[in-house]
Amino acid sequence: MRCVICGRGGQGVITLNYLLGNLASALGYETISAETHGMAMRGGSVYTTLKIGKAMSASIGAGEADLLLSTDSGEVERCLRFLSEKGVIITDGFYEGGPFEIINVDAGKAAAGKFGGVMHAGAILLGKTIARFPEIFHPEKSVRILAQNKKLNQQALLFGLGSDL
Amino acid sequence: MGRGFFLGNELMAYAAKAAGASSFYAYPGTPSSEILSSFQKYAPERYAQWALNEKLALELAAAAAISGSVSACAMKQVGLNVAADPLFSVAYTGVSGALAIISADDPGPHSSQTEQDSRMYAYAAKIPVTDPANPADAFRLTKKAFEISKKYGVPVMVRPVMRVCHSRQSFDLPEETEAPRHGRFVKDPSRWAATPKHRAALHIKLTEKLKEIAEDFYSELEIKPKAPFAVVACGYPAAVCADMKDRFEGSADFIKLDMPYPIPEGLISKIENSYEKILVLEETFPLLERSFVTRNRVYGKDTGTVPSAGEFTADSCENALNLFMEKKPENKKIYAPAETAPGPKPRLCAGCGHRSAFFAIKRAAPSGIYPGDIGCYTLGTNLKAVDTCICMGASITFAESLKRENPEKPVICTIGDSTFFHTGIPALLNAKINGSPIAVAILDNATTAMTGFQPVPHAEGHITIEQTLKGLGINSVTVIDPYDIKASVAAVKAAIAAAKEENCPAVVIFRRECVTKTKMKAGKPPKVNPGCTDCGMCYEVFECPAITFNGETVEIDGASCNGCLCCVEVCPRGVIAEDK
Ligand code: SF4
Ligand code: SF4
Ligand code: SF4
Numbered sequence: 001m002r003c004v005i006c007g008r009g010g011q012g013v014i015t016l017n018y019l020l021g022n023l024a025s026a027l028g029y030e031t032i033s034a035e036t037h038g039m040a041m042r043g044g045s046v047y048t049t050l051k052i053g054k055a056m057s058a059s060i061g062a063g064e065a066d067l068l069l070s071t072d073s074g075e076v077e078r079c080l081r082f083l084s085e086k087g088v089i090i091t092d093g094f095y096e097g098g099p100f101e102i103i104n105v106d107a108g109k110a111a112a113g114k115f116g117g118v119m120h121a122g123a124i125l126l127g128k129t130i131a132r133f134p135e136i137f138h139p140e141k142s143v144r145i146l147a148q149n150k151k152l153n154q155q156a157l158l159f160g161l162g163s164d165l
Numbered sequence: 166m167g168r169g170f171f172l173g174n175e176l177m178a179y180a181a182k183a184a185g186a187s188s189f190y191a192y193p194g195t196p197s198s199e200i201l202s203s204f205q206k207y208a209p210e211r212y213a214q215w216a217l218n219e220k221l222a223l224e225l226a227a228a229a230a231i232s233g234s235v236s237a238c239a240m241k242q243v244g245l246n247v248a249a250d251p252l253f254s255v256a257y258t259g260v261s262g263a264l265a266i267i268s269a270d271d272p273g274p275h276s277s278q279t280e281q282d283s284r285m286y287a288y289a290a291k292i293p294v295t296d297p298a299n300p301a302d303a304f305r306l307t308k309k310a311f312e313i314s315k316k317y318g319v320p321v322m323v324r325p326v327m328r329v330c331h332s333r334q335s336f337d338l339p340e341e342t343e344a345p346r347h348g349r350f351v352k353d354p355s356r357w358a359a360t361p362k363h364r365a366a367l368h369i370k371l372t373e374k375l376k377e378i379a380e381d382f383y384s385e386l387e388i389k390p391k392a393p394f395a396v397v398a399c400g401y402p403a404a405v406c407a408d409m410k411d412r413f414e415g416s417a418d419f420i421k422l423d424m425p426y427p428i429p430e431g432l433i434s435k436i437e438n439s440y441e442k443i444l445v446l447e448e449t450f451p452l453l454e455r456s457f458v459t460r461n462r463v464y465g466k467d468t469g470t471v472p473s474a475g476e477f478t479a480d481s482c483e484n485a486l487n488l489f490m491e492k493k494p495e496n497k498k499i500y501a502p503a504e505t506a507p508g509p510k511p512r513l514c515a516g517c518g519h520r521s522a523f524f525a526i527k528r529a530a531p532s533g534i535y536p537g538d539i540g541c542y543t544l545g546t547n548l549k550a551v552d553t554c555i556c557m558g559a560s561i562t563f564a565e566s567l568k569r570e571n572p573e574k575p576v577i578c579t580i581g582d583s584t585f586f587h588t589g590i591p592a593l594l595n596a597k598i599n600g601s602p603i604a605v606a607i608l609d610n611a612t613t614a615m616t617g618f619q620p621v622p623h624a625e626g627h628i629t630i631e632q633t634l635k636g637l638g639i640n641s642v643t644v645i646d647p648y649d650i651k652a653s654v655a656a657v658k659a660a661i662a663a664a665k666e667e668n669c670p671a672v673v674i675f676r677r678e679c680v681t682k683t684k685m686k687a688g689k690p691p692k693v694n695p696g697c698t699d700c701g702m703c704y705e706v707f708e709c710p711a712i713t714f715n716g717e718t719v720e721i722d723g724a725s726c727n728g729c730l731c732c733v734e735v736c737p738r739g740v741i742a743e744d745k
Contacts, residue, residue, distance in 0.1 A: 008509060018170070018333065025170040025335035032299060033170075035331045036275055037195055037617070042544065043710055045508030056299055057404035058332055061479030063497040078508055080501035098500040118724060 001136055002060050006047035006079045007071030007092075012122040016071065017048040019126055019152070024052040026145045027138065034058035047079050052136065069129060070095075071121065073104070090128050092121055103128060111156055120153040127160020168337045173300035173329040176336060177239075177267055177307045178203035184263070184311035185235045185343030188212040190222040192587065193616035194241030195276040196330040197269035201239055202619070211345050215619055218557070218587045219244035223266060224251045227320065230260035231357055233348015235311060239267040242283045243556065247588070249286065255320050256290040257367040258356050262348045263314035265307060266292075270326045272449045272476040276615075278539075278556060280474060282450035287322045288426045291371055293378050294322040295424050296447070298404035300334040306423055313382070317374050326448055328401045328476075379427040388435050392418045394490070395440040399425050399453055402446035402477045409479070412486055417444070425453045433457060444470065444489040448477050464489050513544050515711040516687060516727020518647040518677030519608050523550035523579070524707060524735065525653035526606060530575040530661060536563035538589075540581040541615045541679075542608050547708055551579065558588025561670075565592075565601040575661045577604040582630065583613040586622045593670060594637050602664040604657060605672045610679040618682045634672055641671035648677060648687065650734040680727050688728030690721050692744040703732045703741065 003020065007013040014035050024031040033050040034057075049058045049065075065082040073093030080098065083089070089100050092107040105128050107121035115123075126146075130137040139161060146152055171179075178200050181189060188211065191201035205213045216222035219240040229236035240248060245268045252266070268283035287294035295310050297303035303325050310321040355363045394417035398406050403421045410419060420436065422428070425447065436443060437459050445454040445465035451473075454465035464470040464485075471477070471485045487494050513520045519542045526535065527550050537543055537551030538560035545551035553563050564578035580589050585607050596603060607630060613619040623629050634642050641663035643656045653675065660671035680687070690711075697718040704712040704719060711726040712719050719740070721732075732741045 009511065010514075021333055022170040025168070030335055031170060032332060032334045034328055035333070036327075037198075037331055042511035042514065042541065043509060044511035056407040057328070057401065059328070059405045059408070059479040059482075061483055063499050064479070075508070077502060078505045081499050083500070085498045085500060100500070112724075 001052040001067065001133070002065045003050040003052070003067040003069060004047055004060060004065045004079050004082045005050065005069045006045070006075045008075060009043045009046050011071040012119065013046045013048055013071055016069065016122045016125060017050055019122070019146075019149075020069075020129065021050050023137065023142055023145060027141065030054050032056075032058045045075055045078055067129070067133075069125060071125065088132060090125060090132065092125060103132060105160070107160070110159065114159065115153050115156040120156040123153045123156035124160035127157045127162075131161045168335065170333050171300055171336050171338075172199055172203070173297070173303045173325055173332050173334075174199035175203040176300045176304040177323065177325065179207050179338060180304045180307035181237045181265065181311070182208040182211070183339065183342040184265075184308050185346040186211065186237050186265075186311070187234050187345035187347050188214075188226065188229050188236045189238070190214050190216050190225045190236070191239040192216055192219045192222050192244055193613050193619040194244045194269075195616050196271055196327040197239050197241045197244075197267065198616040198619065199330075200267060208345075217622060219248040220251060223248040223255075226266070227251055227255045227260065227264055230262045230264035230314075230320070231258065232262065232350040234262045235315070235346040236262065237265045237267065239269070241277065242268055242270045242281050243277055243279060244268070245283050245286055247557065252286060252292075252320075253290045256292045257364055257371060258359060259318040259367075259371070260314065260320060261318060261351065262346060263311050264320040265310045265314060265323055266320055267307070267323045267325070269330050270324060270449065272326055275327055278554075280449045282448070282452065283322065283324045284425055284452050285450050287324070288452060291375060292320050292322055293375070293382075293424060294324050294426050296400035297323065297325050297329050297423075298399075298401055298407075298421070299329060300332050301336050302404070303329050304336065309423070313378055317378055319371065319374055319378070324400070326401045375427040379429040382424050383429055383432050386432070388420070388432070388439055390418060390439040392416055393441045394418070394443070395420055395436060396444045396446065396486070396489075397422060397436065397453065398446035399423065400448055402448055402482065405477060405479055405482045406446055406486075409482060409486065412483070413490060416490055422453065428453070428456050437462070442489070444485065446471060446477070446482065446485065449474075510547065511544060512547060512708055512710050513541060514681050515709055515725045516680040516729040517541070518610060518675060518680075519545065520548065520707065520709065521650055521729070521731040522606060522608055522647040522653060522675040523548045524731070525647065525650050526550055526577050526579070526657050528650075529654045529657035530577055533575040533577050534567050534571060536560045536567060536576070536578040538578070538580045538584050540584055540613075542579055542581055545579060548706070557584055558592050561589055561592035561596055561603075561605060564603040564605065565596040565599065568601055568603050575604065577606060577657060577661065579606045579608055582607060582609040582611065582623065583621045585630065590633065590637065593639070596670045597638050600668040601670055602668050603670050604660040604664055605670050606657070607672060607674045609674050609676045612679050612682050614679045614682060618679070630674055639670055639672050641667065641669070642674065643672070644674045644676055646677055647675040648729050648731055650731060686728050688730060689744050690723045690726035690728055691730055691733055691741050693719055693721060694740050694742055696738050697740045698738060700737060702737060703735050707732065707735045
């Protein structure tokens with residue numbers, strides 16, 4: 001599975017990339033990802049890539065990604081070139097366009113309203129991703145693995161996993 | 166230790182531990198910064214130091230290795246420029262323990278001034294260099310670098326690119342690590358203090374060793390041609406290309422070379438003689454490509470098959486393979502707008518003290534020239550308060566010379582605290598002894614923020630910036646909180662006047678801790694009163710990211726606002742006010 005995760009610096013894109021990659025790795029998959037640090041972290045557009053399954057590099061070419069996961073609907077378009085026509089978009093906020101399956105999630109609002117702050121939006125998006133790809137992430141197993149992560153808001157994760165937003 | 170999802174930088178640090186490194190020295194720089202902190206994490210009992218700059222880091226590690234210990238240093242590619250002097254010399258003397266020099270390149274560039282190729286330094290200095298393709302490879306090739314260094318007594322470079330440093334990969338950390346190796350210094354002046362006479366002899370020895378190392382390293386690599394063509398790759402491009410093997414299998418053999426320098430001559434001619442044509446993939450300079458002699462059958466950067474600038478990507482790899490194999494590109498369906506609006510540009514954080522310091526500098530001397538430096542505060546370009554940015558420490562030298570060339574203009578340079586200690590000190594001393602009437606703003610945020618909040622020299626109370634300035638003979642020194650914009654403007658004006666009066670640099674220290682590091686709020690967000698004229702001062706010119714214009718008036722995002730209240734001073738209409 002090839003994923004592109006995008007958003008703006010400071011929205012937790014790198015953390016989300018780590019959480020998803022670490023989860024896949026803990027589930028036993030060979031996993032590789034690429035992050036961008038430095039200047040890009042000061043509020044600019046950021047994207048990271050992640051490959052789950054055997055690969056030597058995390059580089060993804062045009063039209064190759066299965067999933068575009070975005071913490072900011074305004075950033076989706078900038079990474080659309082990576083997405084295959086059968087690809088899935090999961091984004092905070094609202095996006096429409098293209099032949100893609102689109103899952104819009106009001107993660108930021110829900111996180112701020114229910115779970116104590118926008119910083120927990122990532123946990124909701126993570127839950128949504130696990131729920132959308134159960135054959136890869138085996139939700140019950142994933143929840144057990146992620147329960148060990150004390151920094152992750154478990155309520156937000158379960159909310160993302162379970163309910164229709 | 167077990168399985169995990171590790172950064173390339175973490176795995177290189179672990180490899181140093183596994184190879185018995187007893188000390189590690191570094192200066193932070195993206196993408197290399199996490200190497201030293203990871204060494205501290207994995208080997209807390211061993212010695213690790215953030216040196217003041219890369220030249221010091223390399224010298225400290227080299228001296229340890231000359232003393233028979235196993236040591237390492239890490240830096241980014243432009244840091245290696247600073248460390249080039251000891252690099253070339255230690256190549257000749259060699260070491261008696263082991264020395265690995267990790268120099269991380271930044272093709273793109275993503276967070277650097279240049280896309281330079283550290284491997285060219287290895288080539289120029291005549292030291293071996295390994296070129297890892299991904300984090301797991303970085304672990305293996307860092308260990309290998311220590312092995313070569315131990316066996317042959319030469320320093321060895323490891324050159325990861327950003328996509329290796331900042332990639333994560335699932336990896337099983339080996340349990341076994343070597344005990345840290347400490348040596349004792351054995352005097353040998355003909356080596357460690359070699360005069361030019363002995364240097365020639367050392368050079369001859371080094372050249373011989375390189376031949377042996379090349380043969381030794383590649384002794385197990387066999388070239389068994391199955392296809393008419395070959396794709397020869399090293400480093401990150403080899404990983405990208407390996408993931409596309411299905412596109413050329415049968416027509417081209419894939420050969421991954423882990424050490425682009427030195428390469429045995431026999432290996433090069435063997436490849437040349439075995440294939441009709443050869444595509445070479447590497448970053449960023451065509452080092453390996455130019456090792457081939459029969460140029461007309463070799464494709465790569467010099468033939469335009471691979472772009473000569475910019476980062477190597479899956480798309481550039483595919484394009485190069487198509488050109489090389491004379492295949493038509495696949496018709497992929499891409500549903501993306503042909504052009505997207507440029508993304509939001511990076512900005513200083515809400516409440517960052519640098520922002521108000523820049524604002525005050527511009528207000529104090531609107532016609533001034535503002536040489537800048539390297540760090541978060543390079544983003545002062547957005548505020549039009551940074552006119553030049555060349556390399557670490559150059560703000561002060563540029564200020565001195567620009568003032569000489571433009572005597573009628575006030576010249577105010579900005580330099581961060583870490584950069585000041587890195588290379589700013591000799592520059593300021595030079596300006597002092599040459600009577601340069603410049604104003605120097607030291608932006609003291611008590612951390613090396615840009616690269617991930619590494620400690621600064623004055624963090625632990627061994628030295629203060631003020632003590633340093635005193636030693637440099639700078640008499641006019643004002644310390645100011647940049648949140649107090651009025652006082653800041655006055656301080657900059659006074660510094661410009663004092664510099665002119667005394668024909669000597671005058672310094673303003675803007676002291677305010679990095680808010681992103683401290684995660685502290687300075688106060689409550691201000692309130693917005695009616696009367697906004699959309700002049701753009703607060704959200705465009707001052708560009709605090711917490712402020713947006715909603716079509717009617719400005720809005721302040723309570724969550725990201727730091728409560729610094731600088732916008733209150735900035736708004737010319739008094740619309741923004743403290744919420745008492
Ligand atoms: S990280 Fe710190 S120094 Fe850098 S822009 Fe943000 S607040 Fe300023
Ligand atoms: S007080 Fe004003 S300038 Fe400071 S962070 Fe908040 S909005 Fe920005
Ligand atoms: S500076 Fe004052 S008047 Fe100008 S846009 Fe901001 S709030 Fe409105």
